[in-house]
Amino acid sequence: MKNVRKTVAKTKILEFIQNSKAAVAHSDIQASLKGVCDRVTIYRVLERLLKEGLIHKIVDVDGVVKYAACHTCENKFHQHNHIHFSCEKCKKVTCLDTIMPVFNLPQNYILNSVNFTVSGFCPKCK
């Protein structure tokens, strides 16, 4: 059977993501965990954390891939249909968990997942 192992890298990376108020990029993790592990390891740990459903992946308006801890998801079949707010000044991406946009798709389109990112200024930067 395929086991999941608890390693230093995985623990530190997950901690870092969970302690961050905003979504973090690979480069943020790398900068924060300087020396703990290799670049490549970070990519692989992120992959695993995603698969285990402990974090989710967000692509911000600039195409930067970021990761955030899952707070509201009870199981690994989570949905992330809420809005992500991307501040143009401080560049922070925050999950606005409670907000769900309403819209209708044209006929014959089958919806699977949504990625809503709005940008502007966050309360701190406005």
Next chain:
Amino acid sequence: MKNVRKTVAKTKILEFIQNSKAAVAHSDIQASLKGVCDRVTIYRVLERLLKEGLIHKIVDVDGVVKYAACHTCENKFHQHNHIHFSCEKCKKVTCLDTIMPVFNLPQNYILNSVNFTVSGFCPKCK
């Protein structure tokens, strides 16, 4: 004064984007215009076309940057608050110009622009 020039590269790139039904990536343009101009030129032409308001930029759910012609925008101060549909099978990104999601931001957030991409299966692939 700073003039805008009509060049072969610019014309061909704009034509290609306008003739595409779905949004195109830099790599699509490069593959289609093989030999017409340099990679770097494509980046620079795209930048100019964006600034001139002839095309708009979309980041798809996988973080791939794509470009689409502006059909519904009369002027360069266009807004692209409509939904982009990203097909998980054929990977095509289409603008659903007529659909505008409705939502409310929490207080103190200032909205500037939105980026709504939904994914699933398009009519052809469903």
Next chain:
DNA sequence: ATTATTTTTGCAACTATGTTGCATTAGCAA
């Protein structure tokens, strides 16, 4: 039509981001 001006291009070099193969290390169960 020719020249002058300035935008645009090509090329080389570079940075950032992400992936893969493989040998080594380290978790964990027996």
Next chain:
DNA sequence: TTGCTAATGCAACATAGTTGCAAAAATAAT
């Protein structure tokens, strides 16, 4: 303690995007 295999480090590679600079091409001026 040992054996299995997941996880890591390293090197190498792939792709996306940027920058500086000299040469080429578009347009304006003559």
